[in-house]
Amino acid sequence: MTTTSAPVSGQLLGYARVSTTAQDESLQLDALAAAGAERVFTDRITGSVLDRPGLDELLAYCRSGDTIVVYSLSRLSRSTRDLLRLADELAARGVGLRSLTEPVDTSTSSPYGQFTLSLLGALAELERGILRERTRDGVAAARARGRVGGRRPVDPSKVSAAADLVAAGRSVAEAAKIVGLGRSTLYRALRDDRHETVPT
Structure with a gap:
């Protein structure tokens, strides 16, 4: 900064x-x-x-x-x-x-x-690092289960931006539209990231 x-x-x-x-x-x-x-x-x-x-x-x-x-x-x-x-x-x-x-x-x-x-800057960078690490771990786990192909990887920066919007009170559907992701894609990315049910 x-x-x-x-x-x-x-x-x-x-x-x-x-x-x-x-x-x-x-x-x-x-x-x-x-x-x-x-x-x-x-x-x-x-x-x-x-x-x-x-x-x-x-x-x-x-x-x-x-x-x-x-x-x-x-x-x-x-x-x-x-x-x-x-x-x-x-x-x-x-x-x-x-x-x-x-x-x-x-x-x-x-x-x-x-x-x-x-x-705040350090926390934001930590959040991005954790998201990147979880994304890599998820890909590695999918490959270990034989799921090498399939869906294209989701842009972590879009998921992070959408997560900020949801935390600020926007619905997942609204956040998905704002950042340019499909609603189901964002639901899945947030659920995989949080390991919990994502609210609508």
């Missing part, structure tokens, strides 16, 4: 997102206002959707020295990998990132915010 010195003082810019029209962003907006956000950008859309106009507008607006503040990191990203990619992009631009509910604040010289992001 990119590490930079804390950005100089600039604007405090808020970002709020709710997933459905039934949800109310008042909690996030009130917290951002109390934190001193000078301008708040919003999206009313699920985090799994690639097109987030409010976030895109915020990223185009912010400048070096500014700090983006969110109520929770989950409001900002679709997955841990997406969060780390965005954090790297902001750090390279000299823009800080602060969460009001997690110990993350890269706008100061405190090492804790950067440590938390680094820890």
